Amino acid sequence: MANKIKFTPDEVKDLLRKLMSDDQFEKCTxxxxxxxxxxxxxxxPLLDFTSRAKSEIVQLIQSRQEKQLPIDVDALMAERGEVKEPIKEKERIENVLSALEAGEDPTKYKAKIRIKLSDPDVAGRxxxxxxxxxxxxxxxxAETMKVGDYTVxxxxxxxxxxxxxxxxxxxVDGIDVNGVVRQFFVAKDPELNQLRFLDKEKVSLPPYVYGLKLPEETRQSLLQGKITNMEIKAKGDVxxxxxxxxxxxxxxxxxPESKDRVLRTEQSQAQINQINKQNTSVKEKRQPSKSLQNATKTGVKQSPQKQNQKRNQKQTL
Structure with a gap:
């Protein structure tokens, strides 16, 4: 992916340690x-966090609730001083407020996290x-959405x-103030209930999918965000x-429909194979033994003593 910043596992763990309780941190690491x-x-993915990440907001809101004062989000932001990303900060406060109004415990909440580097300070750090x-x-x-410096x-x-x-x-296309166009994937994150925009230039597809090489034509279709016909290898079959x-x-x-069709085909064939195997086993059990078949065809051989008895009876008659 272009311009991707990577972090070491230790850097990731240090960050998680600041945001999570000890048991959550141990589980995640x-x-x-x-x-x-x-x-x-x-x-x-959606993770559990403690109030460490937003304890300051929680305290301000709780203090207003205890005093039974109206909660003014803009006033809360002003109390926090200079905020570099006011829209995100306002959403964060409103989320906490919504949780409190719903009677949820503000000390534990769910969120998704992405790590990034801050802007350089005066010393370049x-x-x-x-x-x-x-x-x-x-x-x-909305029909007009802002994605960083781009308008979609x-x-x-x-x-x-x-x-x-x-x-x-x-x-979809996004255009900045200079007229530069950049394309974005867009979809709803069902866990966060918000839209997720992703710069197409930051998408890197794997060379192989389910054991088969990804054709260039298929790759380009996927990079355009289209639903694309492709082949995969499932249990040895394409x-x-x-x-x-x-x-x-x-x-x-x-x-889902196409994947289910593949799974149904595999399951149906497996069920057919199992039924055939069971039928064969039952048939073998019901079939008489070869010795019994021979006896049925040729008749049961009588002992010499019985044969002599029958011969004597005929002579007497």
């Missing part, structure tokens, strides 16, 4: 895949920061698709499925 996900600059994303109560989708415009159908389906079947790149998980995902 045992997850090697999670550590490497964060080390490579990707967003984590940078520190590692945690970019937290919290679940939202309502999905926000969506039509009514795209807005509807993101609200209902949760993804688009193509990438299967045809439909797939797309998911910007939320950074993975190639299968359209």
């Amino acid at each position: 045992q997850n090697t895949e999670l550590i490497m996900t964060l080390a490579n600059g990707y967003q984590s 940078q520190s590692i920061l945690a970019d937290m994303s919290f679940p939202r109560r309502e999905l926000f989708v 415009r969506l039509d009514a159908q795209q807005v509807e698709d993101l609200k209902t389906i949760g993804r688009l079947n193509h990438v 299967k045809s499925v439909q797939a797309y790149f998911d910007p939320v998980t950074y993975k190639i995902k299968f359209v």
Whole structure:
């Protein structure tokens, strides 16, 4: 991926130690895949955190509640002083407020985390920061969305698709103030209930998928955000499925119907094989032995003593 900053596992663990309780930290650091996900600059799955990451906000809100004063988010932001990212900070405060109003425990909450470097200070020094994303109560989708320095415009159908389906079947264009165009994947993160935009230039697809080399034509189709026909190797057989790149998980995902079709085919064949095996076994059990078959065909041989008795009876007659 272009311009990707990687961190060491120890740097990731140091950051998690500041944000989590001891038992949460121990659980997360045992997850090697999670550590490497964060080390490579990707967003984590939904994790549990403590109030350390936002204890200051919690204290301000709780103090107002205890005094039964109206909670003014803008006033809270002003009390916190200079805020570099006011929109994200306001969302963070509103999330805490929503949790408190719903009667949730503010000392524990769920969020997704991505690590990044801070902007250089006057001495040129940078520190590692945690970019937290919290679940939202309502999905926000507008026809004009800001993605960093870029403006993305969506039509009514795209807005509807993101609200209902949760993804688009193509990438979208973003334009900055200088007219520079950059393309983005966009999809809804169902756990956070918010849109996830991902710069197309930062997407790197694997050379092989399920044991088969990814053809260049398939690669380009996936990079355009399209649902693409592709082949995978399942239990030694090549299967045809439909797939797309998911910007939320950074993975190639299968359209459920096509994946289910492959699984159903495999399960049906396995069931047929099992039934055939059972029928064969039953048939073998029911089939008479060869010795019994021979006896049925030729008759049961009588002992010499019985044969002599029958001969004598005939002579007497």
